[in-house]
Amino acid sequence: MKEQIEQIKLASIEEVKNAKEVKELNDLKVKYLGKKGELTLLLRGMGALSPEERPIIGGLVNSVRDELNQLFEAKEKELQKKELAEKLEAEKIDVTLPSNKTKTGSKHPLNRVIEEIEDLFVSMGYDVVEGPELETDEYCFERLNLPKGHPARDMQDSFYITPEYLLRTQTSAVQARVMMANEEKTPIRVIVPGKTYRREDDATHSHQFNQVEGLVVDKNITLAHLKGTLEVFMRKLLGENTELRFRPSYFPFTEPSYEVDVSCFKCGGKGCNLCKQTGWIELLGAGMVHPNVLKMNGYDPKVYTGFAFGTGLDRLAMFKYGITDMRYLYRNDVRFLSQFDEMDR
Numbered sequence: 001m002k003e004q005i006e007q008i009k010l011a012s013i014e015e016v017k018n019a020k021e022v023k024e025l026n027d028l029k030v031k032y033l034g035k036k037g038e039l040t041l042l043l044r045g046m047g048a049l050s051p052e053e054r055p056i057i058g059g060l061v062n063s064v065r066d067e068l069n070q071l072f073e074a075k076e077k078e079l080q081k082k083e084l085a086e087k088l089e090a091e092k093i094d095v096t097l098p099s100n101k102t103k104t105g106s107k108h109p110l111n112r113v114i115e116e117i118e119d120l121f122v123s124m125g126y127d128v129v130e131g132p133e134l135e136t137d138e139y140c141f142e143r144l145n146l147p148k149g150h151p152a153r154d155m156q157d158s159f160y161i162t163p164e165y166l167l168r169t170q171t172s173a174v175q176a177r178v179m180m181a182n183e184e185k186t187p188i189r190v191i192v193p194g195k196t197y198r199r200e201d202d203a204t205h206s207h208q209f210n211q212v213e214g215l216v217v218d219k220n221i222t223l224a225h226l227k228g229t230l231e232v233f234m235r236k237l238l239g240e241n242t243e244l245r246f247r248p249s250y251f252p253f254t255e256p257s258y259e260v261d262v263s264c265f266k267c268g269g270k271g272c273n274l275c276k277q278t279g280w281i282e283l284l285g286a287g288m289v290h291p292n293v294l295k296m297n298g299y300d301p302k303v304y305t306g307f308a309f310g311t312g313l314d315r316l317a318m319f320k321y322g323i324t325d326m327r328y329l330y331r332n333d334v335r336f337l338s339q340f341d342e343m344d345r
């Protein structure tokens with residue numbers, strides 16, 4: 001029996017030594033020390049021994065068991081350490097490797113221009129308001145001193161949905177809405193950015209485009225206020241050296257009316273292909289709010305005066321960023337849009 005014990009001891013030591021993983025080690029533990037393990041079975045067989053032999057063999061088995069337990073423990077620690085090291089090695093990442101760049105979108109040039117204009121006018125005490133794109137004939141034309149059959153309606157080719165509803169051709173429609181909505185008839189200072197629609201489509205016109213409207217109604221508002229406001233507006237957007245030129249024009253809802261040109265920011269006014277050699281670029285329509293418009297929308301023209309202006313945001317963006325075809329603004333081509341990313345840095 002002693003021999004048997006010795007054999008088990010030697011065999012198990014050898015096997016433990018060669019174990020390569022914790023799992024293998026655990027199996028060996030069961031094999032030798034488990035309930036049905038070889039050593040355990042030996043102990044059970046001790047009933048057959050003489051009383052003298054029992055304590056000797058029992059002691060021997062116990063010391064071998066202790067020795068094996070220690071051996072298992074040491075080996076287990078060793079294997080765990082090794083497995084951890086292997087795992088760390090396998091999961092190692094090189095933080096100095098170049099990363100895959102995540103692509104993010106960039107702000108659309110039109111939104112850049114709109115936000116810049118909003119910030120400027122809010123800083124001067126204006127509210128930013130919006131109106132419906134599907135507009136009534138009443139607000140788009142009639143309340144702006146353009147009765148049905150008025151020849152100036154031909155200035156804007158409109159998309160009519162029904163005889164009463166159309167896609168608004170101008171943000172000026174919101175002038176009437178703001179005046180009508182103001183029940184106490186208090187002073188007004190608003191800008192209105194928004195989409196507008198006309199039946200045209202070429203390199204400098206799109207059937208859908210964007211305007212920003214300005215409207216100020218108060219006591220003692222004069223043309224000087226309009227000129228000063230537009231000067232601040234254009235210089236902020238296009239550069240401090242921008243000059244303005246007011247040319248007499250006609251809009252049914254303003255009197256007097258002007259078309260406002262800015263000095264060409266490409267050539268500084270000397271004449272180039274952008275300004276068609278004139279040195280000026282037409283950018284805005286503007287004027288003093290027509291007394292009929294004030295009256296029709298509930299303001300007493302003897303007490304109040306006002307000015308209004310409107311400009312095409314698409315054209316502004318094109319000039320500001322040197323974009324040559326308006327349709328680029330609506331194609332969502334990332335090669336075009338990503339060029340504006342740099343402006344965020």
Ligand code: PHE
Pocket residue numbers: 169170171172213251254284285286287308309310311
């Ligand atoms: N609504 C005019 C247009 O679209 C521009 C304008 C606005 C003119 C306000 C005068 C006052 O052409």
